[in-house]
Amino acid sequence: MTTKTHFREIEGRSGGYYGLLALLVIGIGLGIIASLLKGTYGHYITGMDNQIVWGLPHVFAIFLIVAASGALNVASIASVFGRKLYKPLAPLSGLLAITLLAGGLAILVLDLGRPDRLIVAMTYYNFKSIFAWNIFLYTGFMAIVLVYLWFLMERRMNRYSTPVGYVAFVWRLILTTGTGSIFGFLVARETYDAAILAPLFIALSFSLGMAVFILTLMAACRWTNRPLGDVLIGRLKNLMGVFVAAVLYFVAVYHVTNLYATRLHDVEAFMLLHGGIYPLLFWFGFILLGSLLPLLMVFHPAWSKSRAMIASAAGLVIVGGMAQLYVIIIGGQAYPLDMFPGYDVSSTFFDGVVMAYTPSMVEFMLGIGGVALAFFLVVVALKFLRFLPENLSDEKIDPHHGGTQRSEGTETAAAGA
Amino acid sequence: MSDERTPNLSRRQFITGAAAAVASLTVAPGVFLLKTSSASIPDSPGTKPGARWGILIDSNKCGDCNACVTACHEENGVKSLNRPRTDAQWIRKVEITDRATGHSRSLPVMCQHCEHPPCADVCPTGASFRRADGIVLVNKHTCIGCRYCMMACPYKARSFIHEPLEDQLPHAPRGKGTVESCTLCVHRIDRGERTTACVEACRKDGNGAMVFGNLNDPDSEISRRLAQYGGVAIRADLGLNPGVRYQGL
Numbered sequence: 001m002t003t004k005t006h007f008r009e010i011e012g013r014s015g016g017y018y019g020l021l022a023l024l025v026i027g028i029g030l031g032i033i034a035s036l037l038k039g040t041y042g043h044y045i046t047g048m049d050n051q052i053v054w055g056l057p058h059v060f061a062i063f064l065i066v067a068a069s070g071a072l073n074v075a076s077i078a079s080v081f082g083r084k085l086y087k088p089l090a091p092l093s094g095l096l097a098i099t100l101l102a103g104g105l106a107i108l109v110l111d112l113g114r115p116d117r118l119i120v121a122m123t124y125y126n127f128k129s130i131f132a133w134n135i136f137l138y139t140g141f142m143a144i145v146l147v148y149l150w151f152l153m154e155r156r157m158n159r160y161s162t163p164v165g166y167v168a169f170v171w172r173l174i175l176t177t178g179t180g181s182i183f184g185f186l187v188a189r190e191t192y193d194a195a196i197l198a199p200l201f202i203a204l205s206f207s208l209g210m211a212v213f214i215l216t217l218m219a220a221c222r223w224t225n226r227p228l229g230d231v232l233i234g235r236l237k238n239l240m241g242v243f244v245a246a247v248l249y250f251v252a253v254y255h256v257t258n259l260y261a262t263r264l265h266d267v268e269a270f271m272l273l274h275g276g277i278y279p280l281l282f283w284f285g286f287i288l289l290g291s292l293l294p295l296l297m298v299f300h301p302a303w304s305k306s307r308a309m310i311a312s313a314a315g316l317v318i319v320g321g322m323a324q325l326y327v328i329i330i331g332g333q334a335y336p337l338d339m340f341p342g343y344d345v346s347s348t349f350f351d352g353v354v355m356a357y358t359p360s361m362v363e364f365m366l367g368i369g370g371v372a373l374a375f376f377l378v379v380v381a382l383k384f385l386r387f388l389p390e391n392l393s394d395e396k397i398d399p400h401h402g403g404t405q406r407s408e409g410t411e412t413a414a415a416g417a
Numbered sequence: 418m419s420d421e422r423t424p425n426l427s428r429r430q431f432i433t434g435a436a437a438a439v440a441s442l443t444v445a446p447g448v449f450l451l452k453t454s455s456a457s458i459p460d461s462p463g464t465k466p467g468a469r470w471g472i473l474i475d476s477n478k479c480g481d482c483n484a485c486v487t488a489c490h491e492e493n494g495v496k497s498l499n500r501p502r503t504d505a506q507w508i509r510k511v512e513i514t515d516r517a518t519g520h521s522r523s524l525p526v527m528c529q530h531c532e533h534p535p536c537a538d539v540c541p542t543g544a545s546f547r548r549a550d551g552i553v554l555v556n557k558h559t560c561i562g563c564r565y566c567m568m569a570c571p572y573k574a575r576s577f578i579h580e581p582l583e584d585q586l587p588h589a590p591r592g593k594g595t596v597e598s599c600t601l602c603v604h605r606i607d608r609g610e611r612t613t614a615c616v617e618a619c620r621k622d623g624n625g626a627m628v629f630g631n632l633n634d635p636d637s638e639i640s641r642r643l644a645q646y647g648g649v650a651i652r653a654d655l656g657l658n659p660g661v662r663y664q665g666l
Contacts, residue, residue, distance in 0.1 A: 042580035049502035053564040113562015113594025131541035188571030
C-alpha cells in the first residue's frame with residue numbers, strides 16, 4: 001500500500017513565478033504579432049511558398065501535438081497499466097497533454113490562410129480527409145482528458161478514473177495515428193506515402209512527451225522546493241530511453257525499406273547524403289544529438305545518476321525531435337515531385353528543383369507563441385488547481401523502494417507495449 | 418452531499434459550470450447552424466449533362482511558345498508580382514529531357530482535373546471538389562487556406578495566394594489566404610462556350626497542340642484523336658484518371 005499523496009497548488013507569489021509568467025506572456029505576444037503580420041501582409045512575408053507550403057510553424061505545431069499525446073503516457077501507465085508509483089504524476093501528465101495540444105492547435109489555426117474561417121472548419125466536413133478526422137480527434141482528446149482530470153482530482157469520482165484512463169489511452173493512440181497519417185496518406189510524394197509513419201509518430205510521441213514531462217516535472221519541483229526522489233526520475237528516464245530506441249527502430253525500418261526500392265534511391269540519397277541541411281539535421285541533430293547521446297546519458301551507470309545529465313538528455317531528445325520533424329515535414333516538400341520519371345525537368349514554377357527554404361522570423365515567432373501558450377497554461381493551472389504533489393521523495397511515493405530495482409524490467413516492458 | 422448547497426459558488430462548481438458553457442458554445446453552432454448554411458447552387462445551364470470535359474495536348478507539336486500561359490493568366494486575372502516563389506501559376510510550360518537519350522520537349526502542365534482528385538480527398542472542409550462534368554474547383558467561400566491539397570496534388574498544379582490582391586475579375590474570384598488552380602475556364606463552359614483560353618490561344622497564336630472537348634462523347638474531336646493515336650496521363654501509376662491527356666510523351 002502506498003501512502004496517500006497530497007496535492008497542493010503552488011504558491012505563485014515569488015518574483016521567479018511572475019518573471020516566468022511575464023516571459024511566457026511575451027512569447028504569446030510574439031505569436032499574436034506574427035499572426036497579425038501574416039493576416040495583414042499574407043504568407044509572402046514567411047519563408048513558405050508554393051513549393052514548401054508547410055514550414056517552421058508546422059514543425060512546432062506537430063511537435064506540440066505529438067508531445068501532447070505522449071505527455072499523457074505517465075497517467076496511462078498509472079491508470080491502464082496499474083503502476084501505482086506513477087499515480088501522483090497523473091494530474092500533471094493530463095494537464096500537459098491538454099496544454100501542449102492547445103499550443104499546437106493555436107499555431108496550426110493561426111497559420112491557416114484564413115484563420116477567420118475556423119467556424120467553417122468546424123461546420124463543413126469532408127470525412128474522407130484525415131485532416132477532418134483530426135479535428136475530431138484533437139477536440140475529442142481534449143474533452144476526454146478534461147473528464148479524466150476531473151475524475152482523477154475529484155475524490156468522489158476517483159473510482160471511475162480507470163475506465164476513462166483506458167478511453168484516453170486508446171484515443172491518444174488513434175490521435176497520433178491520425179497525425180502520422182497526415183503524411184502517410186500523401187500518395188504523390190516519395191518521402192511520405194508510408195504506413196509506417198503512423199507507428200513512427202506514435203513512438204515519437206512517447207519519447208517527446210516523456211522528455212517534455214520530465215523537464216516540466218523537474219522544473220516544477222525544483223522551483224517550488226518540493227522533493228522529487230530518484231526512484232521516480234530513474235523510472236521516467238529509463239522509459240524515455242526505451243522510447244528513443246523505439247523511434248530509432250521505426251526510422252531504421254522506414255529508410256531500409258525505402259533503400260531497397262530502386263525508384264526511391266534518389267530521394268533517399270537526398271535525405272541521407274547530399275541534401276544539404278536535411279542530412280545534417282538527420283545525422284547530427286536527430287541520430288547523434290537527439291538519440292545516441294541521450295541514450296548514453298540515461299543508461300550510463302554513473303552519468304545517469306546526475307539530475308543535470310537526465311535533464312540534458314531530455315532537452316536533447318526534444319532538440320532531436322524538432323530536427324527529425326523538420327527533416328520529415330520540410331525535407332519531404334523540398335525534394336521535387338517526380339512527375340516525369342527518367343526525365344530532367346525544369347520550369348518557371350521550380351519543377352525538378354530542390355527548393356531552398358529559409359524560415360522567417362515571423363514563423364519562428366508564431367512557433368514560440370504556441371510553446372509559450374502551452375506553458376503559460378501549465379504555470380497558471382499549477383497555481384490555481386492541485387496538480388502537483390507536495391512530496392515525491394522516494395520514501396513518500398514508495399515505502400518499499402528498496403525493492404524497486406527488481407521490478408524495473410517489467411515496468412519498462414509494460415509501458416512500452 | 419448536503420454541504421454542496423451553500424450559496425457561495427465553490428471553485429469546483431465554477432469550473433464545472435464554465436466547462437459546460439464552453440462545451441455548449443462549441444457544439445451549438447454545429448448543431449443549429451448547419452441547416453441554414455446549405456445554400457443551394459443553381460444548375461449550370463451551360464455545361465452538358467453527362468459530359469466530362471478534358472484537354473488533349475500533343476507534346477510533339479508544342480514548341481517554345483508561351484501563348485497558353487499568357488492567355489490563361491490574362492483570362493483569369495492572374496498577375497505576376499515579380500516574386501517567383503510565391504506568384505500563382507495556373508498553367509506553366511515544363512521542359513523535359515530524357516536522361517537516357519537527351520531528347521527534349523516542352524509541354525504545358527495545369528490542373529489535370531482528375532476523376533479521383535487527391536486534393537478533394539484530403540480537403541478537410543470539402544472546399545476542393547469535382548463537378549459532375551469533371552471540372553475540379555476550389556470553393557472560395559469554404560477554403561480555409563490549410564494547403565493540404567497542395568501537399569497532396571501530384572502535379573504541383575495549385576497555388577496559394579500569399580498576399581492581398583486587387584482588381585480581380587468577377588468570373589475568377591481570388592483572394593489572399595486561399596488556394597487556387599486552373600478552373601478549365603469554367604466560366605466559359607457555363608456560358609455555353611466549348612473551349613478554354615489556353616486551347617484557344619494555342620490554336621490562334623501557338624502550334625495548335627491542344628484540343629478541348631467532351632471525353633464522354635465518342636464523336637468529339639478529343640475522343641476521336643485519343644481513339645486514333647492514344648494518349649497518356651502524367652503519373653498514370655497513381656490511377657487518378659485525369660481529364661488532361663498527353664501525346665508524344
